[in-house]
Amino acid sequence: MLNARWIGFAAMIGFAQLYAQDSEQAAPILCQGNYHSEAEAIEQLGRMAATYSNLSEWNDRAAKVRQQILEGAKLVPFPNRTPLNPIVRNKRDFAGYSVESVAFEALPGFLAYGNLYRPLGKPGPHPAxxxxxxxxxxxxxxxxxxxxxxRCATLARMGAVVFSYDMIGFGESLFHGWxxxxxxxxxLQTWTSIRAIDFLQSMPDVDGKRIGVTGCSGGGTQTFLLTAVDDRVTVSVPVVMVSxxxxxxxxxxxxxxxHQTRDLETNNAEIAALAAPRPQLLVSVGGDWTKNTPVVEYPYIRNVYSLFGEQAKVGNVHYPGREHGYQYLKRQAMYPFMVKHLKLDPTGVFNAETELYDETQTVIEAPKEMYVFDESHPYPTTALKPNSKVDI
Ligand SMILES: [Zn+2]
Incomplete structure (x- = not known):
């Protein structure tokens, strides 16, 4: 028979557990910056790898990781796909490509700003x-x-329709006060990337089954997050970010x-592995947090691809003596991967003697030339006030 003291003690424990749960809900677990030491990261990869040993078990885990990303990012359920109301204007023609300035509503009143680079003189349909x-x-x-x-102009000259877009509070988004x-x-950034695919797929000359994404640093994060949650991405090249x-x-x-809840731990290497079995190239350098990629992150990710029998679809180009960024050499690593997997046409861009992709036809534009809105094309009155809370 339970005595009153024991029941009181049990109630206290229950209360403590409940309180702990409430506290955890109030304070989500955030893994930020150098959350792990390099040694702890290797241990974590070992724990994660021990949770699956075949494709079926990996698929179960991948679905849970994907769901955790979406729930953590407050994208469950997905917002409604409201009309994009795109504004595409000010076409500039250059050698082998054109550039237009674009805005669309990722959510009602919340604008995405960007530039659309299109091939000139190449027959469609085009990959994006x-x-x-x-x-x-x-x-x-x-x-x-x-x-x-x-990067955008050179991909366009090889036949891709390329969309380059602001993060919130950068470029034209910053100019308008965000x-x-x-x-x-x-x-908002993850949802904007998803809507950017919708925007590209809405174009009649775009082949919606060939969709690539590539960015470096914070753009690398957007690259692997988008690839993880949207299976319309068919080729992914995250640069100097998968760690x-x-x-x-x-x-x-x-x-x-x-990255972490009470139920599941993951990290950006595993999130990048959610691209499997789609083609993915990891570009890494010795001068930042991707310095261990050839011996730590890449083997973990390649092992996931091996469960699909598709190790050949994932690659790593590592520059031990280089620093962070998406400079010339890193772009030269990305181009052939996109050419191969998106079926681009490198004629007139790839030099077989030097084995380099020519970027010299790119016209570097000034910010004001790239903006969507100006005195004669005023900012829409329906746009949300900068820094508003956006209804999702
Ligand atoms: Zn940021």
Whole structure:
């Protein structure tokens, strides 16, 4: 028979557990920045790898990781796919490609800003490539950066329709008053990427079954998160970001509980593995948190691909002496992978003697030339006020 003291003690334990649960719900587990040491990251990969030994078990785990990302990012259920109401204007023709300025409503009144690079003189239907960007600031930061323009123009000259778009609080989003510290940044950026695929697939000359994505640093985070949650992405090239010990230093990468809950732990190497069996290239360098990729993250991810019998679909190009960023050499690593898997036409761009892709036809534009809105094309009155909470 239970005595009253025991019942009281049990009630206290129950209360403590309940309280702990409430506390955890109130304070989600965030894995931010260098959340792990490199050694702890290797141990974590070992624990995760021990949870599956065949394709069926991996698929079960992958579904749970995908669901955790979406729930952590507050994208369950998905918002309604409301009309994009795209504005596409100011076409500029260059050698082998054109650029237009684009805005669309990712959510009612919440605008995505970008540039659309199209091939000239190549027959369609065209594959499409999304180009998110990282956190480099300055007057020509984000999608306005020269390295971003080289990448987009060169892919377009090889036959891709390329969409390059602002993170919240960068480029034209910043110009119109939005702050990158917006609390919903991770939610809004991920949803904007999903809607950017909708936008590209809405074009009659785009082959909606050939969709690539590539970005570096914070744009690398957007690349592997989008690939993880949207199976319309068919080729993924995250650059200098896939790391088992570094989770991204910005709240738009790791400020919501996508990596760890009481039920499941994961990290960005495993999130990148959710791309399997779709073609994926990891570009890494010795000078940042991707320094261990050839011996830590890549083997873990390749093992997942091996469960599909598709090891050949994943690759790693590593530059031990190089630093963070999406500079010329990293772009030269990405181009052939996109050419191969998106069936681009490198004629006139690839030089067989040097084995390099020519970027010299890119015209680097000034920010104001790339903007969507100006005095004669005023900012829509229906747009949300900057830094509003956005209804999801
Ligand atoms: Zn950020």
């Amino acid at each position: 490539v999304l180009c998110p960007h990282g956190h480099a600031r300055g007057p020509s930061g984000g999608r306005l950066r020269a390295d971003q323009q080289y 702050d990158h510290q917006h609390k919903q940044a991770l939610t 088992a010990h570094f989770f991204g230093g910005c709240h738009c990468e790791s400020g919501m509980p996508i």
